[in-house]
Amino acid sequence: DADVTQTPRNRITKTGKRIMLECSQTKGHDRMYWYRQDPGLGLRLIYYSFDVKDINKGEISDGYSVSRQAQAKFSLSLESAIPNQTALYFCATSETPLRGYNEQFFGPGTRLTVL
Amino acid sequence: AQKVTQAQTEISVVEKEDVTLDCVYETRDTTYYLFWYKQPPSGELVFLIRRNSFDEQNEISGRYSWNFQKSTSSFNFTITASQVVDSAVYFCALKGSNYKLTFGKGTLLTVNP
Numbered sequence: 001d002a003d004v005t006q007t008p009r010n011r012i013t014k015t016g017k018r019i020m021l022e023c024s025q026t027k028g029h030d031r032m033y034w035y036r037q038d039p040g041l042g043l044r045l046i047y048y049s050f051d052v053k054d055i056n057k058g059e060i061s062d063g064y065s066v067s068r069q070a071q072a073k074f075s076l077s078l079e080s081a082i083p084n085q086t087a088l089y090f091c092a093t094s095e096t097p098l099r100g101y102n103e104q105f106f107g108p109g110t111r112l113t114v115l
Numbered sequence: 116a117q118k119v120t121q122a123q124t125e126i127s128v129v130e131k132e133d134v135t136l137d138c139v140y141e142t143r144d145t146t147y148y149l150f151w152y153k154q155p156p157s158g159e160l161v162f163l164i165r166r167n168s169f170d171e172q173n174e175i176s177g178r179y180s181w182n183f184q185k186s187t188s189s190f191n192f193t194i195t196a197s198q199v200v201d202s203a204v205y206f207c208a209l210k211g212s213n214y215k216l217t218f219g220k221g222t223l224l225t226v227n228p
Contacts, residue, residue, distance in 0.1 A: 104216060108158065
């Protein structure tokens with residue numbers, strides 16, 4: 001079984017709808033992240049959380065919200081979806097380092113299309 | 116500010132050729148971390164390597180090797196004897212002192228049989 005799972009894997013929705021993307025992990029990592037990937041732009045950070053009570057905005061948080069329900073679960077919501085939120089969304093996790101920094105491990109991605 | 120530049124948008128090679136993917140980074144931090152990720156056509160992101168700024172030793176893992184040069188702010192990735200399964204988008208990324216992992220825009224590698 002995959003260590004980081006995302007549901008749904010694909011979603012088509014209409015402008016104005018509320019959408020929730022879910023991420024679960026079995027790696028036991030404290031840190032979780034949401035990114036979006038757009039063609040030619042690489043990955044950009046939306047939100048991140050270093051533990052259950054910690055939520056932080058990334059570089060493109062407008063139009064999004066998150067919920068860290070438990071150590072293993074981190075959900076991303078689009079309150080009112082718009083077409084330019086059409087993208088590939090990734091959840092990632094990393095271990096809290098004793099020192100230095102640890103790599104992030106990514107889920108399989110959710111392809112979201114907003115019509 | 117952090118920046119990662121992957122100047123090669125697309126590379127196409129024939130199987131068994133060697134190929135090098137370039138990565139140039141900018142940061143003012145003295146301690147930082149560099150990464151390479153692979154994104155095959157199936158879409159997932161696969162971690163390949165992490166490098167710390169204080170460790171310039173090059174690394175080899177099978178057909179993969181990485182050349183870290185602080186003097187030129189580069190962290191290049193070479194695939195020796197490329198195979199069709201190496202076809203993917205490859206991302207270089209940088210993590211400095213702040214929270215952010217900065218990704219390059221990726222290089223699409225196509226290995227033709």
